[in-house]
């Protein structure tokens with residue numbers, strides 16, 4: 702009798718998900734268990750809801766192997782956004798890879814704070830986003846402020862390539878430009894803006910050990926750390942905003958936990974032309990977004 706040929710045992714989606722959730726819940730950092738569904742959905746080309754609704758679906762050996770490889774990378778700390786290649790920000794999907802910081806939900810406060818001030822802006826507002834990374838802030842504001850012109854800068858050419866790709870995909874690039882430079886040094890002297898915004902690096906070098914390996918081992922260091930206890934770039938931003946803003950223009954920055962006192966005195970020293978307008982707290986109740994205004998004439 703010919704020998705029966707048997708392939709690898711069939712696996713079901715819900716079994717794979719159970720196994721993955723067990724492994725994720727034992728990880729030394731805190732992945733959400735939903736990530737298992739996102740990763741398997743990516744392999745199978747399915748959204749979360751249909752995947753969960755069809756848990757009995759049979760997964761091929763190749764699909765299961767691809768899923769387990771992704772899961773192992775996640776268990777070593779690689780953020781799920783890099784594994785999926787995207788992260789949602791302000792209702793839009795941004796492509797991300799290891800050249801850029803993963804957009805954080807906290808940064809949506811900065812967008813909201815600026816949009817609340819839209820009635821103070823001219824018909825064609827000019828915006829300058831410094832350290833644009835994935836372009837999440839710059840592209841979002843370009844799309845939300847329909848007639849705006851947005852200049853986005855970054856030290857990292859790789860980050861600018863990601864940001865420009867996002868602008869193209871999301872339909873904002875006609876009103877945007879991307880400049881590789883230290884802060885805004887490469888812009889023309891007389892180029893002025895109605896809004897200067899930035900989510901700059903603001904982690905103190907000494908705080909590196911307090912961060913998860915998901916951040917320290919995977920996100921670009923130049924997106925994270927700054928000197929002077931983390932406030933060095935924020936102070937440079939305030940000084941340049943005092944030069945680059947039109948009278949009545951706004952500076953909006955994201956800041957780190959515990960930096961508000963140093964920034965209050967530091968900004969007064971380097972940019973006395975700027976008046977504090979608002980300090981907005983994040984979902985954890987910490988001061989996170991600061992808004993200052995160049996005195997109107």
Ligand SMILES: C[S@@+](CC[C@H](N)C(=O)[O-])C[C@H]1O[C@@H](n2cnc3c(N)ncnc32)[C@H](O)[C@@H]1O
Pocket residue numbers: 801802803804805808831832833834835836837838854855856857860882883884885899900901902903923924925
């Ligand atoms: C915290 S990330 C923010 C990225 C993005 N704006 C966001 O909110 O997700 C800071 C960005 O600033 C860039 N950067 C760091 N130092 C810079 C400098 N001196 N001039 C311009 N960009 C800088 C980094 O490459 C990084 O992309």
